[in-house]
Amino acid sequence: MRRELRLSGFGGQGIMLAAVIVGRAAVMYDGMYAVQTQVYGPEARGGASMAAVVFDDEPILYPKVSDPDILVIMSQEGFEKYGANARADALMLLDRGLVHSRPSCRYYEIPATEDARGILGKVIVANIVMLGALVASTGVVSREAIERAVLDQVPKGTEDLNLRALRQGYTRGEEARE
Amino acid sequence: MQGNTASAEGAIAAGCRFFGGYPITPSTEVAEAMARRMPKIGGVFVQMEDEIASIAAVIGASWTGKKAMTSTSGPGFSLMLENIGFALMTETPLVIVNVQRGGPSTGQPTMSAQGDMLQCRFGSHGDMAVIALAPDSVQEMYDLTVKAFNLAERFRCPAFLMADEIIGHMRERIELPDHVDVVDRRPLESGHLPYEAGEDGVPGFPVFGTGHRVHVTGLTHDERGYPVTTDPVLHEALVRRLVGKVENARREIADYRVTNPDAEVVFVCYGSPARAVQQVVADHPDLGLGILRLRLVWPFPEHALAEFPNARVFLVPEQNLGQVAREVERHVLVPVVSVPKLGGELHTPAELLRAIEEARSR
Numbered sequence: 001m002r003r004e005l006r007l008s009g010f011g012g013q014g015i016m017l018a019a020v021i022v023g024r025a026a027v028m029y030d031g032m033y034a035v036q037t038q039v040y041g042p043e044a045r046g047g048a049s050m051a052a053v054v055f056d057d058e059p060i061l062y063p064k065v066s067d068p069d070i071l072v073i074m075s076q077e078g079f080e081k082y083g084a085n086a087r088a089d090a091l092m093l094l095d096r097g098l099v100h101s102r103p104s105c106r107y108y109e110i111p112a113t114e115d116a117r118g119i120l121g122k123v124i125v126a127n128i129v130m131l132g133a134l135v136a137s138t139g140v141v142s143r144e145a146i147e148r149a150v151l152d153q154v155p156k157g158t159e160d161l162n163l164r165a166l167r168q169g170y171t172r173g174e175e176a177r178e
Numbered sequence: 179m180q181g182n183t184a185s186a187e188g189a190i191a192a193g194c195r196f197f198g199g200y201p202i203t204p205s206t207e208v209a210e211a212m213a214r215r216m217p218k219i220g221g222v223f224v225q226m227e228d229e230i231a232s233i234a235a236v237i238g239a240s241w242t243g244k245k246a247m248t249s250t251s252g253p254g255f256s257l258m259l260e261n262i263g264f265a266l267m268t269e270t271p272l273v274i275v276n277v278q279r280g281g282p283s284t285g286q287p288t289m290s291a292q293g294d295m296l297q298c299r300f301g302s303h304g305d306m307a308v309i310a311l312a313p314d315s316v317q318e319m320y321d322l323t324v325k326a327f328n329l330a331e332r333f334r335c336p337a338f339l340m341a342d343e344i345i346g347h348m349r350e351r352i353e354l355p356d357h358v359d360v361v362d363r364r365p366l367e368s369g370h371l372p373y374e375a376g377e378d379g380v381p382g383f384p385v386f387g388t389g390h391r392v393h394v395t396g397l398t399h400d401e402r403g404y405p406v407t408t409d410p411v412l413h414e415a416l417v418r419r420l421v422g423k424v425e426n427a428r429r430e431i432a433d434y435r436v437t438n439p440d441a442e443v444v445f446v447c448y449g450s451p452a453r454a455v456q457q458v459v460a461d462h463p464d465l466g467l468g469i470l471r472l473r474l475v476w477p478f479p480e481h482a483l484a485e486f487p488n489a490r491v492f493l494v495p496e497q498n499l500g501q502v503a504r505e506v507e508r509h510v511l512v513p514v515v516s517v518p519k520l521g522g523e524l525h526t527p528a529e530l531l532r533a534i535e536e537a538r539s540r
Contacts, residue, residue, distance in 0.1 A: 020349060034350065034351065037349075040203070040343075062453055062457035062524075066526060
């Protein structure tokens with residue numbers, strides 16, 4: 001079944017990397033098909049960045065996401081630009097501390113940046129916390145797959161930190177779903 | 179894997195060992211991948227000062243016997259045109275990857291387009307025939323880069339991989355083959371002149387440093403390679419040979435995919451719009467739609483249009499104002515409808531459905 005994911009935040013949060021990781025998890029470790037695309041805007045740091053992933057058990061024809069059924073939103077500007085018009089039956093995971101608006105669709109508030117800063121001590125892993133929450137709450141890829149994909153993509157020496165971030169995200173995702 | 183990276187990997191699999199280039203969005207990842215990989219496999223990566231120097235370096239590398247490539251996008255491609263003509267005239271095998279973005283001029287650096295399809299065909303001056311491929315997936319970024327090298331080497335001419343931003347920047351699943359069929363250029367045999375062509379119109383290649391004395395010039399030249407610029411007969415024979423060696427092989431090198439040959443409404447497509455077309459055709463089997471998907475656009479495989487004997491209309495969605503649509507029009511008697519999309523985004527399935535409806539009500 002085709003599922004469409006859109007991620008948005010501000011440049012520098014690792015939105016693109018998160019999309020690449022979850023796409024990689026699907027293709028390399030869950031045996032699915034996935035296509036990752038992104039908006040290549042000039043906004044390197046600070047502006048709204050957006051990436052998208054299509055997942056399917058079958059080869060993917062149309063590669064773009066137009067009307068996502070899952071959204072991960074990590075900034076207010078990202079919400080306004082890429083989240084505000086989410087369709088009614090979509091699910092949105094939003095960073096509780098950074099997004100002030102709330103959508104009309106179902107949503108989970110994830111304290112990704114708060115946990116990254118407070119519990120993990122590195123705000124830079126907020127995107128990985130979000131990935132953990134995404135996987136735990138939607139099952140879009142398996143936990144084993146996302147862990148292997150995270151390890152493939154993160155710099156040497158940060159593996160433990162990133163795995164802890166991922167697991168913190170699992171906990172938040174499970175809490176949100178209850 | 180990303181499309182641009184896949185193109186670099188395909189080049190390496192095909193035997194490319196020289197890359198000269200200048201970074202430009204949305205093709206930069208090709209150069210980045212080559213910069214990482216070339217030193218590890220005994221190849222050479224050179225970042226040149228601009229695109230004119232890049233193509234010149236690639237031409238020089240090719241004459242040393244290396245398989246050589248550059249990658250660019252519209253503005254860089256424009257700068258390369260003069261030396262593309264030089265490569266055509268001197269019969270220098272090389273591959274140019276053009277990941278197309280919105281033009282004219284610097285246009286839309288980060289958005290997709292297919293606006294250079296006629297530029298690659300006719301952009302350099304004089305009569306010419308070129309080979310241009312158009313991938314519609316990350317897999318084809320790999321496969322068709324290999325093919326571009328094989329065709330360039332075989333026909334001793336530049337070959338273009340005319341990708342677009344969507345396919346170049348997309349990441350998706352790819353299967354890297356254990357083995358790829360590789361074609362190497364035929365060396366010049368002793369006792370033959372450097373520009374003495376066989377029946378196929380392609381002369382053997384005298385690699386620099388292997389004992390041949392060759393004059394390489396963009397001027398009209400005789401079989402020795404010496405300039406002869408006022409002999410009408412010689413000039414006509416040379417240009418006809420350069421064009422003929424590619425055009426006469428048109429059927430043999432044609433590369434296309436046919437879906438539903440009985441269809442009455444037929445899409446002709448290449449590059450990323452083909453993905454939208456395939457989605458619409460898969461979602462609407464009741465509409466009786468056919469697809470002619472061109473993996474190789476130039477030389478144009480006009481005979482492929484005859485694969486659809488029941489066609490009542492051809493729809494040609496492109497990220498330009500109808501560059502290949504006009505070519506289709508030259509070869510069929512039924513209406514041809516251009517479905518242009520400018521602005522950098524992919525046609526949506528809904529837009530294609532509207533085009534089908536309009537075409538049917540004509």
